Amino acid sequence: MGTDLWGTTAIVGVGETDYVRGSDRHVCDLILDAAMEAITDAGLKPADINGIIPPPGYMSAEEIAAHLGVPDVAYHVSVLMGGASPTASLQTAAMAIAGGLADNVLVCMGWNGYSALRPKPDARPTKRVMNLGPMGETVRNHYAPYGLMSAAQHYSLYLRRYVDTFGIPEDAAAAVAIACRNHAQLNSKALMRGTPLSRADYDAAPFIAEPLRKFDCCVETDCATAVVVTSLGRARDLVHPAVVYLGGAEGHPEPADEIANRANLLELGIHRAAPRAFARAGVSPHDIDVLEIYDCFTYVVLLQLEALGYAEPGGAPAFVADGNIELGGRFPLNTHGGLLSQGHCWGLNHVVEATRQLRGTADAQVTDAELALVTGYGDLGDGSVAILGRDR
Amino acid sequence: MSTYVPTPEWIVLDWHHACIAAELLCIQRCVGCGRWRHPPRRFCPACQSDQATFEPVTGGGSVLSFAVSHRSLDPGWQAHAPYATLLVELDEGPRLLAATTTPPGEIRIGQRLAVRTEALSEHFVLVWADPASHDEPASMAPRARGNA
Numbered sequence: 001m002g003t004d005l006w007g008t009t010a011i012v013g014v015g016e017t018d019y020v021r022g023s024d025r026h027v028c029d030l031i032l033d034a035a036m037e038a039i040t041d042a043g044l045k046p047a048d049i050n051g052i053i054p055p056p057g058y059m060s061a062e063e064i065a066a067h068l069g070v071p072d073v074a075y076h077v078s079v080l081m082g083g084a085s086p087t088a089s090l091q092t093a094a095m096a097i098a099g100g101l102a103d104n105v106l107v108c109m110g111w112n113g114y115s116a117l118r119p120k121p122d123a124r125p126t127k128r129v130m131n132l133g134p135m136g137e138t139v140r141n142h143y144a145p146y147g148l149m150s151a152a153q154h155y156s157l158y159l160r161r162y163v164d165t166f167g168i169p170e171d172a173a174a175a176v177a178i179a180c181r182n183h184a185q186l187n188s189k190a191l192m193r194g195t196p197l198s199r200a201d202y203d204a205a206p207f208i209a210e211p212l213r214k215f216d217c218c219v220e221t222d223c224a225t226a227v228v229v230t231s232l233g234r235a236r237d238l239v240h241p242a243v244v245y246l247g248g249a250e251g252h253p254e255p256a257d258e259i260a261n262r263a264n265l266l267e268l269g270i271h272r273a274a275p276r277a278f279a280r281a282g283v284s285p286h287d288i289d290v291l292e293i294y295d296c297f298t299y300v301v302l303l304q305l306e307a308l309g310y311a312e313p314g315g316a317p318a319f320v321a322d323g324n325i326e327l328g329g330r331f332p333l334n335t336h337g338g339l340l341s342q343g344h345c346w347g348l349n350h351v352v353e354a355t356r357q358l359r360g361t362a363d364a365q366v367t368d369a370e371l372a373l374v375t376g377y378g379d380l381g382d383g384s385v386a387i388l389g390r391d392r
Numbered sequence: 393m394s395t396y397v398p399t400p401e402w403i404v405l406d407w408h409h410a411c412i413a414a415e416l417l418c419i420q421r422c423v424g425c426g427r428w429r430h431p432p433r434r435f436c437p438a439c440q441s442d443q444a445t446f447e448p449v450t451g452g453g454s455v456l457s458f459a460v461s462h463r464s465l466d467p468g469w470q471a472h473a474p475y476a477t478l479l480v481e482l483d484e485g486p487r488l489l490a491a492t493t494t495p496p497g498e499i500r501i502g503q504r505l506a507v508r509t510e511a512l513s514e515h516f517v518l519v520w521a522d523p524a525s526h527d528e529p530a531s532m533a534p535r536a537r538g539n540a
Binding site: 138140141142143144145146147148149150153154156157158160161164206207208209210258259260261265 | 395396397398400404429430431456457458459460461462463464465466468469472474475477479486487488489490491496501512516518
């Protein structure tokens with residue numbers, strides 16, 4: 001199945017705004033700026049775009065088309081998997097292109113993740129909100145009444161189980177936080193550039209929701225990103241080297257809409273997505289040169305690395321130790337700084353970074369990077385995977 | 393300070409109303425195959441029957457996991473930080489979250505619990521759980537409120 005889908009499309013344009021805490025710009029301006037930058041980066045015009053996947057909330061595909069000047073939207077769809085949405089959107093874009101429904105698909109993400117709760121006094125007000133999707137009802141009815149309102153609290157329900165099951169040491173995830181912060185020092189757009197993180201800083205930080213301390217949690221930011229996907233044939237006529245979408249997948253835990261009644265609390269969507277994605281791309285975990293792993297929380301990175309096959313259950317702390325995930329290590333991870341230190345753009349910033357790595361134009365470039373793996377995670381444990389490769 | 397109380401709808405509301413009427417924790421049970429399930433669902437995932445009732449449970453269970461929150465967006469909960477929220481596996485099988493009066497440092501995975509309910513409105517009950525005394529089966533523990 002799908003032999004004419006995988007490896008037949010490519011990312012040809014990327015755009016991203018600055019990552020800031022407190023923007024002077026309206027959330028719609030952020031989204032549209034990144035979208036126009038991605039189209040321009042591809043060497044295309046808005047009229048060339050005829051497929052749109054909008055962010056989960058904030059703006060509709062129809063509005064985005066109208067503001068950009070896209071005259072003929074032949075296909076649009078919304079993907080509602082929380083932080084797993086943008087990476088899952090790549091497979092939807094590829095299907096639309098391979099199926100002949102659209103030629104050039106724009107995937108957008110952007111939000112006022114910092115300012116929504118803390119607007120600047122002079123900020124232009126907005127009533128636009130994220131679409132929480134499936135988790136909204138569960139949080140409202142079953143979690144928030146028990147004092148669990150934030151993602152850190154929801155996920156701590158299974159992170160505690162993870163720590164307890166495998167005897168994970170208290171400092172197991174420090175290497176993830178520090179690697180991301182180190183990489184952010186090299187990234188021109190990273191929010192935390194110029195703010196290094198020492199091990200002493202990490203250890204001294206207070207708990208947010210155990211086992212998550214302050215620096216285990218990503219930075220809420222105002223930002224937007226966008227990518228343009230097209231057929232590999234068209235990509236080869238465009239400005240940049242094509243970055244081929246070799247394979248991808250999504251997966252959902254069972255049940256997906258709540259955490260408590262999963263047979264195994266530690267079996268997440270990515271456990272189902274990962275084998276599908278590797279099989280579709282025809283590569284194995286150890287072929288990958290760059291890992292862009294969804295890092296809303298450090299411990300969630302550990303769980304995903306195990307799900308992807310980089311470590312046995314409980315073995316991720318050893319995998320991330322000893323510089324293995326630092327630039328120059330065997331598996332450089334989140335070379336832009338990730339959600340933890342570049343900024344939180346729902347993982348579409350991971351796709352942007354993976355694209356730059358495979359073009360050879362990243363700020364923290366991995367030498368001879370040929371294969372990159374991106375994950376998305378969110379919505380109480382949904383997962384998505386994308387495997388991207390340099391055109392050969 | 394009071395905490396957030398939702399106004400449920402649909403079959404979640406039916407569940408709360410059943411608990412309030414019984415003054416006990418009730419859980420949805422399939423008429424077709426007898427399986428317990430939570431949160432409320434339209435069809436039984438095992439036999440697809442759409443016939444279900446809400447029946448009282450024993451109130452016994454154990455800690456499957458728990459969250460310890462040091463920060464809360466809810467001012468009512470923030471006043472109690474750090475506080476634990478328990479993920480309880482009921483003896484009947486289904487799992488749910490429960491508030492607890494037990495300090496976080498005294499909670500262990502696998503600990504036996506006694507569960508009770510507190511109506512916070514005409515349409516919402518909060519589930520509470522605390523360690524069953526003397527490691528007796530929860531159903532043998534002294535009765536507090538509701539099922540315990």
